[in-house]
Amino acid sequence: MERFGTSTRQDIDDKRRNIHSEKTQKSNNLSAKLFREYVTSKNHEADFESFTTQRLDEALSHFYLDARKTDGSMYKTSSLESIRHGLNRHLKAPPNNKEFDIIKDAAFRYVNMSYDAARAELKQAGKGNVEHYPIIQESDRETLYKSVYLSTQTPTGLFNKVQYDIRLYFCRRGAENMHTMTKSTFALKTDPNTGMRYIEKILDELTKNHRGYDKETTSGVMP
Numbered sequence: 001m002e003r004f005g006t007s008t009r010q011d012i013d014d015k016r017r018n019i020h021s022e023k024t025q026k027s028n029n030l031s032a033k034l035f036r037e038y039v040t041s042k043n044h045e046a047d048f049e050s051f052t053t054q055r056l057d058e059a060l061s062h063f064y065l066d067a068r069k070t071d072g073s074m075y076k077t078s079s080l081e082s083i084r085h086g087l088n089r090h091l092k093a094p095p096n097n098k099e100f101d102i103i104k105d106a107a108f109r110y111v112n113m114s115y116d117a118a119r120a121e122l123k124q125a126g127k128g129n130v131e132h133y134p135i136i137q138e139s140d141r142e143t144l145y146k147s148v149y150l151s152t153q154t155p156t157g158l159f160n161k162v163q164y165d166i167r168l169y170f171c172r173r174g175a176e177n178m179h180t181m182t183k184s185t186f187a188l189k190t191d192p193n194t195g196m197r198y199i200e201k202i203l204d205e206l207t208k209n210h211r212g213y214d215k216e217t218t219s220g221v222m223p
Contacts, residue, residue: 038059058111076122077123077127187199
């Protein structure tokens with residue numbers, strides 16, 4: 001058995017694609033699709049990946065100010081930001097492998113000024129607010145645990161309680177990656193100081209915002 005592996009160019013490209021989660025890759029593709037539709041609507045070639053930096057800078061400068069939803073309404077600032085980053089990742093990812101960065105590079109200073117202008121316009125139009133889901137209050141959690149829906153005395157209630165607890169203590173970004181969890185993901189441990197038993201997640205997972213290059217661990221603890 002050889003000590004070192006043998007990676008082909010295709011292997012490297014495939015693994016580079018997998019740096020990002022499926023949701024992020026989908027976002028990249030949607031951003032590219034939207035920009036492609038825009039440039040073709042302006043009578044430009046659809047293959048914007050082959051544009052020079054100067055031409056791409058010009059096209060993006062108009063795009064950020066012109067971008068609209070299918071119904072003609074404006075995007076929220078968060079959506080426009082997502083599109084911008086999605087395009088940047090799309091251009092950098094295989095098979096495009098662009099070395100430039102449309103967000104940071106000085107060659108795209110003009111387009112980023114247009115992006116800032118577009119964000120300001122969206123905020124003035126009331127499109128700058130981000131709506132977060134409200135947190136579950138402690139009193140509401142207590143009501144849930146005391147209800148028949150999370151009762152450990154019935155099969156359905158026990159199932160619901162396990163699902164709820166796993167999401168509450170161990171899952172980030174909703175139920176993302178929950179389908180990959182198994183018994184070996186968790187370990188039953190005992191606190192040496194109190195003697196209390198608890199469950200700890202001992203295997204880290206990849207999420208949209210926490211990928212393989214992160215130093216942060218993702219372990220959680222359930223009392």
